[in-house]
Amino acid sequence: MKRHLPVILLCAVLTAGLFTPLVTGASSPGFWVEVLLGGLMAGVLYSLVALGLVLIFKASGVFNFAQGAMVLFAALAVARLSEKMPMWAAVLIAIGIMVLFAVVVERLVLRPLVNQEPIALLMATLGVSYFLDGFGQTLWGGDIYKIEFGISKDPVMILESLFQGGILVNKDDMAAALVAIALVALLALFFQKTATGRALRAVADDHQAAQSIGIPLNRIWVIVWSVAGIVALVAGMVWGGKLGVQFSLAEVALKALPVVILGGFESVPGAIIGGLIIGVGEKMAEVFFGPVLVKTFDLAGGGIENWFAYVLALAFLLVRPEGLFGERRIDRV
Amino acid sequence: MAIDILTLDTFPKLLAHHAQVRGRLPAIREKHLGVWQTWDWARLAAEVRALAGGLASQGLKRGDHLAIVGDNRPRLYAAMCAAQCLGAIPVPLYQDAVAAEMAFPIQNADIGFAVAEDQEQVDKLLEILPQCPMLKRIFYDDPRGLRNYAQDALMSYENLQEAGRAFEAQNPGAFDAEVAACKGDDPAAMFFTSGTTGHPKGVVLTNTALIDRAQAAATMEGLGDSDVVLAYLPPAWIGQNIFSYAQPFVTGYCICCPESGETVINDMREIGPTYYFAPPRVLEALLTTVSIRMEDAGALKRSMYAYFMDVARRVGARILDGKPVGAADRLLYAIGDVLVYGPLRNVLGMSRVRVAYTAGEAIGPDLFVFYRSIGINLKQLYGSTETSVFVCIQPNGQVKSDTVGPAVPGVELMFTPQRELLIRSPGLFKEYYKNPEATAQAKDAEGWFHTGDAGYFDADGHVKIIDRVKDVGRLSDATLFAPKYIENKLKFFPYVKEAVAFGDGRDRVCVFINYDMEAVGNWAEKRNLPYAGYTDLASRPEVYELIRECVEKVNADLAQDPELTHSQIYRFLVLHKELDADDGELTRTRKVRRGHIAEKYQPLIDALYGGQKTIHVEAQVKYEDGRTGMISADVAISDAKTFSVADGRKAA
């Protein structure tokens, strides 16, 4: 109980922060909900990327810094391919590419570096991400590209009855959210129901055990990286569709790091909830807390969302290093 | 640098001299606690003084003997000199001797005092205390593990020196009086020669003898106080002691004691001695490791090495001797010196070596030439304990692999009709302690020392030794049989560690062979030929093939010498165990004790001459930890091709 107190406090502060704008009347309920939805929207995307991270970490103990690069790469692939062919074909090919990528990574990076200390692996994925950024942009070009789903971007009014002025949401946002949620559900199923899924969980818990029940680690890695690749692909498409496919995607995807810190490295639900918390948190902070900061400290503009996620994660680290859903371990001598 | 050895006629006086004229120069270094701790001459003198006082206080008197048991340690050398200051005689004993072997010298020289290096040596002395009641006091250098030893015979080095200072305080001037009282012809030290047969004999050497010879050699080589020597051989062997005690005391150069047995090679690299002595087996071992390590090198490096070693073999020695060599070859050699010889000298720790001696046994021409060709001035030396070592030295520029050079100034040489070498020299020993008849045998009325070595003068008046006189026998057809000569020829092959030849009074020659575990083991691995150990490998036909080649090369060689052509080897066998000093088969200086071996392995000899193809043997072996065990094996016997004089020429 004593251990949990700080966490509870922190959460309390966050929730408080969440509702103050309403209570203080700093914002109209409608606007507040809009922001909230926007936050959730972004959050879902963070969760997606974070999901990729968690999958890989669970299975291979590697913290995949390259997840962002994968998102960008996949998005670029789809964007450029869809210029020459129907979307579905482009997506299929892109999936193929991501699987291929998984195979290559397992061969050239994971296998040689097996049971190195995590730092080395982290740096390796750093290298991979650099390579992928460069490669992707040499291959597909470095400009800004569009992904068209043929869903109209025009906003619609909803819930006018509830809030006067109603709430503005974009159809494609909705669609994206739905896709994302669907994918999450799918993955959950995959992990709980399918044999491979269970195998993966086994690996996560104990490599020896996994091998003893007759699963070649290498194949598992390939599968996991492929899945992560596909997740990245979806994230990339949704995101790319929203703000266009460009290099900044990779940077945005970095936000998945604080997300997993928050949720715990090895927890799928953690990744999802963490993503939502961060998404909502930084939006709210940006919109409602930012201006206050700017006013009080006379800043040149807000842009809190650049660091909010990280600092939040840092705060969590200090009070609960294992993350919301991670289990803590004692290191033996 | 020459000093007046008439006034400075004892080691204590020499010490005082150096303490005065070069007190700040290093006398002894020892790698201890990771760095080379250094005593300069003044410090050494002080140590000795305190020590002498201590020994005196403990009752050591003029004419008494002080046993010194241990490795090369500054404090033990100090103890040697301390004893001499009191007119007592230090008796260095082999530190690797087992307790039983120590009993005899102590009884023979009724030694009452001993300075031991450490617990190991102390334990040995305590073990034989019952047989040696005369042994009253044991002083130890390293107290480790001795804290709880109750025996009141024991005393630590520190306490001894304490006692010494106290003694000095009570009887001032006593020390100087004692030192002054010592004269040149007083005994300076006694060395026990582990004779190839019977009990060891205590060789008594006077101050004059040692100092005169040390001086003569030093003058000849121009040694000075800037020279450096690494003391790494047993100090109880005159072959070490003369270089690490007598000569430094004469010339004032610095000796260095390695940190531990395993670090000798490394310590040698660090120190880089300028003056070096090594018996052939040490040089051999070095060369073997060199070739083995080179075999692991890449093809390019190997061929480079091969090429330049070839150049060296061609011209290296000549350049060293200052003989004329073509400009092209000089250039090649210079390049080789940068690429191979220089680095090689560096890794061997011989970059700074000005003079290097080898002695103790015959050295293989290839081995000898190797060192000279890479620019190390290795020379042969002839001498023995009885002659204070320096009898013959090869002067710079007149070095050959098969002679030991002409007499050192001051020495007279002569050969008896039986080809025995006789020596008369100021360096001759005083006597065999308590052994007048042996003394009389060895040193005749005119003061000639009978070396027991057989040989002759070659064309340039260099002495050539072929064997021990007593071993030089005759085959049944009355032709000359020089076993040592044959054995050496065999041992010159890297694969052969030891060989024992038989044939005296028989119709033909047969040999036992010990192969070299390191060389042959490596050879076996290269052919990925699995083996369990020495005995296992010894029984392999492949190994027999390998050895046979060596034997037949020797035969081809012998065939050329009309005198020895009948001594060609007809049959041989590879012994199932390595000959070992602990089993009494070798002397402490690793000379084969042929007689002893002949008795011990009679069945094998019979089998050799009986024409059997194999014979079963069981033998007792002593292990490192002193336990003994039995090994049994089937030893194969193999024939070797022999040559007529004619095809001997062809083959060679």
Next chain:
Amino acid sequence: MFYRENGQFKATYRADEQMLPILQDRVFMFAVVAFAFLAMPFLATDYLFLSILIPFLILTLAAIGLNLLVGYCGQISIGHAAFMGVGAYAAYNLVLRLPQLNFLVVLVLAGLIAAAVGMLFGIPSLRIKGLYLAVATLAAQFFIDWMFARVKWFTNYASSGSVSTVPIELFGWKVQSPSDKYLFLLAVLVVFTLVAKNLVRGHLGRAWMATRDMDVAAEVIGIRPVYAKLTAFGVSSFYCGMAGALYGFVYLGSWEPAAFNLTLSLKLLFMIIIGGMGSILGAYFGAAFITVLPILLNQIPLWLGLSLSTATASHLESMIFGALIVAFLILEPHGLAKLWSIGKEKLRLWPFPH
């Protein structure tokens, strides 16, 4: 091959523990330094100074700093450019607000301020390790970036958000010409290389390495993790702080907040991976590599006569970096420095292979 070590024995611990125990090494090192100080200023062109040597010297200083933390103490940081930034802005404001201050003082103060900030962001390292710490430092990176971009005071209310500096003057010596700048930087670097070397061979350095290699054991023999880690963060940020100040004043002259962003942090990380974790020399190699490679990538196509757009060049660059990182981590985790020392060993044992 060139080593002749016979006779180079050590009679005192002082001699045994000197920085370069082998004579030949001392000679070589002396020659190199002499060349750098005496010959280089006359040989090098302005281009060489401005686009290679000067950035190289500064980045080396920063890389040494980062290496002290990552390579010696085993605490990863992906945010070290931020501390360079702190140093740069600190120096800017010091010069701006206390003009009479000697620049050397400014430099050290800038370092100290960076050290303070570094230790602040190092605090999480007491509770968390590895990946978690990486994120913590990432937080530092983004927060500090943001701070300099937004808090006007730091940039002296410059509308553009970018700041520009005055040329340095030291005791009347105007450090302005490329070669002057080079000499100044070289001097600073040499001094602080020695300092770093001393630190890592002292007991502090051993405490760092012990913490890196086996933190539990380190604690059991009485090394305080708190102390080891925070000092590592402090010293490391001190170096980066100074490097940042020099980067701003000597190399850039004027810069905007983006100058010290994540990309630079990662570059520093790559330098020590490629150069060699846990090796001061490695910092030099890494910095040299990272400064020269892009230039080569721009030049080589020209030499080959085919033209490469700057974009493609930079993409190629990051590809090659990425590949190299992985390659080094797999083939030689201790980087170029290790290769160097292997080569040295081979020369010492020449003609033997080992």
Next chain:
Amino acid sequence: MSGPGTPGDVLLEVEGVSLSFGGVTAINDISFDVREHEVRAIIGPNGAGKSSMLNVINGVYHPQQGRIRFAGETFTDMDPHRAAKMGISRTFQNIALFKGMSVLDNMMAGRNLRMTSGIFAQALRLGGAEREEIRHREAVERIIDFLEIQAHRKTPVGRLPYGLQKRVDLGRALAMEPRLLLLDEPMAGMNLEEKQDMCRFILDVNDEFGTTIVLIEHDMGVVMDISDRVVVLDYGRKIGDGVPDQVRSSQAVIDAYLGVTH
């Protein structure tokens, strides 16, 4: 009179210590004492809680119950740094040497507590700092000499064979000049010869420096010969305590050992 080697009055007292990890009980209400200068063994089958006991003594683990008296001070839970300061040092079962460092540096690290020169002095290697380094180098060299590892002084520990690594581990512990030396399975995984060496060293340490030694082993053999008194643990409980012969003959102990296989 308690000179080196002869057991004296109580140095360490463990009273009713219990330790559990998330419900799993590792140690269950254990009490025993260790006298000055004695060699005290804790034996027991694998998983009997021996290592946990050590980790409690030098504060790596914190027991839920019980207390520890060391040199007259009482602790409910020790912490490693304090333990080290008070003169408790230890070796590790699966050698926990600093891989990246030389033998010398590993052992020098053992002196860290005693080295006081400030960061500035070290940075400039001012006289004081250097003299301190040299002073401690000398102390460490004596231990290197004592353990006969002169030949490996500057070798990275990673390159040493297992047996030597164990020796260096001991050396690092000795470098702290401890009052109480905890040895965690010092002979685990050694061949007979190495075991004999290790025994010799342990006895010599006890003998030369009068260090009090607590050592853990799972096989009785070697330990019985070198220890003055033995505690036997089984499944976290104490099932025997006394001089080797008593323990050897105790029924409970025999049963426990028949139960396990080696």
